[in-house]
Amino acid sequence: MTSTTRTVAVKLSEVCRFFGDVKAVDHVNLELFDGEFFSLLGPSGSGKTTCLRLIAGFEQPTSGSIQLHGVEVSGVPPYDRDVNTVFQDYALFPHMNVGQNIGYGLMVKNVPKAERETRVQDMLDLVRLPGMANRKPSQLSGGQRQRVALARALINHPRVLLLDEPLGALDLKLRQEMQIELKSIQQRIGITFVFVTHDQEEALTMSDRIAVFNLGKIEQIGTPSEIYERPTTRFVAGFVGTSNILSGKIAEILTGSPGTFAIRPEKIRIVDVGAPLADGMCSAEGKIRDVIYLGMHTRYLVELEGGADLTVVEQNLETSAVNARGSRVKLVWHTSSNRPISAGA
Amino acid sequence: MMRSETTAPLGLKIATGMVLLFLHFPLLIVVLYAFTTEEASFTFPPPGLTTQWFGEILDRQDFWEALGLSLRIAVVATLIALILGTITAAAIYRSKFFGREAFSLMVILPIALPGIVTGIALRSAIGLSGLTFGYWTIVIGHATFCVVTVYNNVIARLRRTSQSQIEASMDLGASTFQTFRYIILPNIATALLAGGMLAFALSFDEIIVTTFTAGQQQTLPIWIFSQLSRPRDRPVTNVAALFVIAATFIPILIAYRFTRDTVE
Numbered sequence A: 001m002t003s004t005t006r007t008v009a010v011k012l013s014e015v016c017r018f019f020g021d022v023k024a025v026d027h028v029n030l031e032l033f034d035g036e037f038f039s040l041l042g043p044s045g046s047g048k049t050t051c052l053r054l055i056a057g058f059e060q061p062t063s064g065s066i067q068l069h070g071v072e073v074s075g076v077p078p079y080d081r082d083v084n085t086v087f088q089d090y091a092l093f094p095h096m097n098v099g100q101n102i103g104y105g106l107m108v109k110n111v112p113k114a115e116r117e118t119r120v121q122d123m124l125d126l127v128r129l130p131g132m133a134n135r136k137p138s139q140l141s142g143g144q145r146q147r148v149a150l151a152r153a154l155i156n157h158p159r160v161l162l163l164d165e166p167l168g169a170l171d172l173k174l175r176q177e178m179q180i181e182l183k184s185i186q187q188r189i190g191i192t193f194v195f196v197t198h199d200q201e202e203a204l205t206m207s208d209r210i211a212v213f214n215l216g217k218i219e220q221i222g223t224p225s226e227i228y229e230r231p232t233t234r235f236v237a238g239f240v241g242t243s244n245i246l247s248g249k250i251a252e253i254l255t256g257s258p259g260t261f262a263i264r265p266e267k268i269r270i271v272d273v274g275a276p277l278a279d280g281m282c283s284a285e286g287k288i289r290d291v292i293y294l295g296m297h298t299r300y301l302v303e304l305e306g307g308a309d310l311t312v313v314e315q316n317l318e319t320s321a322v323n324a325r326g327s328r329v330k331l332v333w334h335t336s337s338n339r340p341i342s343a344g345a
Numbered sequence B: 001m002m003r004s005e006t007t008a009p010l011g012l013k014i015a016t017g018m019v020l021l022f023l024h025f026p027l028l029i030v031v032l033y034a035f036t037t038e039e040a041s042f043t044f045p046p047p048g049l050t051t052q053w054f055g056e057i058l059d060r061q062d063f064w065e066a067l068g069l070s071l072r073i074a075v076v077a078t079l080i081a082l083i084l085g086t087i088t089a090a091a092i093y094r095s096k097f098f099g100r101e102a103f104s105l106m107v108i109l110p111i112a113l114p115g116i117v118t119g120i121a122l123r124s125a126i127g128l129s130g131l132t133f134g135y136w137t138i139v140i141g142h143a144t145f146c147v148v149t150v151y152n153n154v155i156a157r158l159r160r161t162s163q164s165q166i167e168a169s170m171d172l173g174a175s176t177f178q179t180f181r182y183i184i185l186p187n188i189a190t191a192l193l194a195g196g197m198l199a200f201a202l203s204f205d206e207i208i209v210t211t212f213t214a215g216q217q218q219t220l221p222i223w224i225f226s227q228l229s230r231p232r233d234r235p236v237t238n239v240a241a242l243f244v245i246a247a248t249f250i251p252i253l254i255a256y257r258f259t260r261d262t263v264e
Helices: A048-056 A098-107 A113-126 A142-154 A172-189 A200-206 A224-229 A234-239 A248-255 B010-033 B052-058 B061-094 B100-112 B115-129 B135-160 B163-171 B176-204 B208-213 B220-227 B231-260
Strands: A008-019 A022-033 A037-041 A063-068 A083-086 A160-164 A192-197 A209-214 A217-222 A244-246 A260-263 A269-271 A281-293 A297-304 A309-315 A328-334 A339-341
Touching (some): A008 A048, A008 A192, A022 A048, A022 A192, A022 A217, A037 A048, A037 A200, A048 A063, A048 A083, A048 A160, A048 A192, A083 A142, A083 B163, A098 A113, A098 A142, A113 A172, A172 A192, A172 A200, A192 A200, A209 A224, A209 A234, A217 A224, A217 A234, A234 A339, A244 A248, A244 A309, A248 A260, A248 A281, A281 A309, A297 A328, B010 B231, B052 B231, B061 B100, B061 B135, B061 B176, B061 B231, B100 B135, B115 B135, B115 B208, B135 B176, B163 B176, B208 B220, B220 B231
Parallel strands (some): A037 A192, A037 A209, A083 A160, A160 A192
Antiparallel strands (some): A008 A022, A008 A063, A209 A217, A244 A260, A260 A339, A269 A328, A281 A297, A297 A309
């Protein structure tokens, strides 16, 4: 992807939003491109939703600049911005039926009734709810409400769609279906999706790029594989997937260089104590303290001689849980799996 | 704990019946003696039943004037309350400012204060301002406590309306006015109706504040009160009281229905 030739859809420069003493968004810089599926990932209270609301116009920045397609929008009300939002609670209008809900954006802009009805039909087809126009929101299932909220937000043909944890209320199965469907709708209509979630797996599954938020700041921006394979901070290494964090003396002994490192548990393999070590590999010996069988894979907690613990995940390829608790093993991993991270929290 | 399936013990049923009887027996008396054939004194049971007093009240010009005045006051006071109450509720709901809670309390105060305090306060204020006591001073007096019922109903409904609906409307391109017209108003419509009905009922049978803010006018409650010193017209008074019961009871029933139906 050549980012230089792509149009910038949303640009946040040094954006802050403070609520009294609380720095909800703290000097955030972001550049989202046209047609990108971009996730804002972070725990609750990390500022990701506030960031979305700043782009939507429900909040105004304390300082900094927000641009939509090159136009400064600080101070512009939500109804004059070319973005639409899918709300966490869907925010469907209970006194209107599905058709009226979806057509609301056209109705307030005085689009003639005939055109409105065709476009509502198109939207119902897009979200695969044909023939539902006359239902009331209360007669719909959670997944169907979700689709109505999506259709309603898309009918104005926004250039950027903001989604605030839209799948949070759905059960796992429906959630996974909607993830695929959202992604396919996004690819079909080709607009920018800004997707807020606290679910790292969801972010990895759907996104072109991810920004990881913590305490109002962005910790790291990158593609899902960059975020997962090369976390740059301790927070990202721990929040997206799990990591072994090595620091201090033990880190220097194991990796050969000073600093703080993150090692993904699945990058480490368990071998016999006497096994030879190939070039470019790190190794450590220890005793298995715990074996947790998880079906698809098994998680081992290995106590190293140097005093640290390492978590190792092995796929259950042939037999399950071959290594018993208490047995002595050797752990090996490639030196490139030692990811240096900043030492901070 | 839901115990609606089980029936209440007999003692509780009797107690409930007694309380209801205590509360509503006087009303039954009024209704009953509106039909009595006796003119002056109450003997129980009434010696006979008649509808002649309904015919007699038709000829009482002073009754119709009082009824008309009470209706005109109640309607205008309710309208004022609907407008001011809604605006106040919207302001309190939407904005955060220093002294917001105190302001909210001050809005509710007129209904919590004894009517006589409100009455005296209004009488001095109106006297100081140089207004002549009459129709409009009564309307102003009634509006002070009618605003409260509308305000309370509307703000409770606004607090139950999800903020994201309003945001969704703005997000989809609706102006502030359109959002009010298409989203907020339908959401608070039944609250307005209920608040308005209560306001109407409150105003219609109000006597204390009215006594302090009226000039020579007689509203229906004042008229009824003045009739008590004329024992020969007692059945006529009871018929008038029936009108008051109907005019206040029906709106309150409707208001109850609307506030009970929760908007999902």
